Amino acid sequence: MTETPRMSSSPWAGATIYLVGTSGFPNYGDELITATWLRYLATVAPEADVWVDCASPGPATVLLGGLHPRVRFVDTLWRLCWEAPSDDPWEVASWVQHAVRFPGHAPRWVQAIELLSSADIVHVIGGGYVNAIWPRHVGLVAGAAAAVRRSGGRAVMTGQGLHPAAPQAASLLRKLSERFDVVDVRDEPSAELLDAAGVENVGKTVDDAFLGLGTHLHSKEEDLPEFMLCIQSDLIEVPKPALASLVLDTLRSWGATPDNIGFVEGIPRVDREVYGLIEHELPDVRFFPFSDIWRDGLPVRAGQKWLSTRFHLHMVAASAGASGVAVSVRPDYYATKHRSLIDLGSSWTMTTDVTDVPEAPTGGGYAPELLAKYRETKLELARRIYTPPVRPEPEPPAEEPPAPVVEGNGSKPRGLRGMASLWGALS
Structure with missing residues (x-):
């Protein structure tokens, strides 16, 4: 069945915008970033x-x-990253680019790759998912670069948290970034990484979610607890019992009573495990599951005191005027994330020692003028990216090289021929 052509004077009619992100796990922060761009x-x-x-x-x-009238969802680049022959970022980048330029090497996704390679804008949206923790995810950046090479469209990345970087990945990111019209990061270590690698015109703004912060993200309920917690059990370098002990000792120190405490779930089940260790000690505590906060809004208000390991819970609570303490459960990752918000004026403190009970916070969150400034900064970037599309001539079709020598799943390049394939894909 052929789709009826759209008759419109809009410059965007018939254009294709292709966002790349981490939605659907679900994870409150990842969903928030994607929702922000879809609303925009x-x-x-x-x-x-x-x-x-x-x-x-x-x-x-x-x-x-339901956030955009013509949005649809695929997993093409993610599947290509998973299909790559190893976890090595260089091999992943080479294989994904080769598959995008010559879809016959990934025959299960030919139609999906052709769709990707027809986009006017390929936008790798923000988050902290292209780094050493998930080395295969560099293939998302590589695939975006290869796609616009075919289409003549534009590749952009915004709000990226690239720290900690995989070993030897800086020069790879520099090579890939040459294909991007916009390279924007959200924290100083990420900017320093790209600057040191020689990437030109690196922009450092703020996390993408600042574009869409507002009261529409807050619960409309009036009777919310004063003491709020979000304590994760994934990506941690401290024992879960130590986190449970920190929570109980902190609440006691802050003078909290069980009927005035709330636990928030940023990732389903993952953020319930520490709560599960102490719920019998706090029988009247309220638990806010992810499904409720996504439907009804985050239970935040001015005057609350938060203890949170989650980055975007820190951000949204501070934007509502809540005070808080950020708990870094992985110094090479979460400390960078929380520090970026504190440096922007969240008025929160941060602890990296779960044996040390933090003092009760009193900062009160972000000043309204700072939030307005950060939103305008991100809005200026969004306007620069989303100008009506004018597509240049695409690159002429490349002559397909001989298939790489195969082993195992039929995709891993070996020897000189493999190296030629790698550099051909990156050039």
Whole structure:
């Protein structure tokens, strides 16, 4: 069945915008970033076809499918990253680019790759998912670069948290970034990484979610607890019992009573495990599951005191005027994230020692003028990215080289021929 052509004077009619992100797990911060861009595009480009390439397109459709009138969800680049022959970032980048330029090497996804390679804008949206913790994810950046090489469209990345970087990845990121019209990061270590690698015109703004902060993200409930917690059990370098002990000791020190305490779940089940260790000690505590906060809004208000390991819970609570203490459970990752918000004026403190009970916070969160400034900074970047598309001539089709020598799953380059394939894909 052929789709009826759209008749419109909008410059975005018939255009394709392709977002790449981590939606659908679900994870409150990842969903928030994608939702922010979809809401923005619903305002400035409602007639564009918007595709979101994410790891879990089914759940993402349910969570986010109503935020733009023409949004759909796929997992093409993610599958290509998973299909790469190893975890080595260079091999992943080489293989994904080769598959995008010559889709016959990934025959299960030919149609999906052709769609990707027809996009006017490929936008790797923000988050901290391209780094040493997930080395295969560099293939997302590589695939975006290869796609616009074919289409003649524009590749952009915004709000990236690239720290900690995989070994020897800096020069790879520099090579890939040459294909991007916009390279924007959210924290100083990420900017320093790209600057040291020689990437030109690196922009350092703020996390993408600042573009969409507002009271529409807050619960409308009036009777919310004064003491709020979000304590994760994933990506931690401290024992869960130590976190449980920190929570109980902190609440006692702050003078909290069980009927005035709330636990928030940023990732389903993962953020319930520490709570599960202490719920019998706090029988009247309220638990706010992810499903409720996504539907009804985050239970935040001015005057609250928060203890949070989650970055975006820190951000949204501070934007509502809540005081708080950020708990870094992994120094090479979460300390960088929380420090970036504190440096922007969240008025929170941070602890890296779970044996040390922090003092009760009194900072009160972000000043309204700072939030307005950060939103305008991100809005200026968004306007620069989403100008009506004018596509240059695409690159002429490349002559397909001989298939790499194969082992195992039929995709791993070896020897001189493999190296030639790698550099050919990166050039």
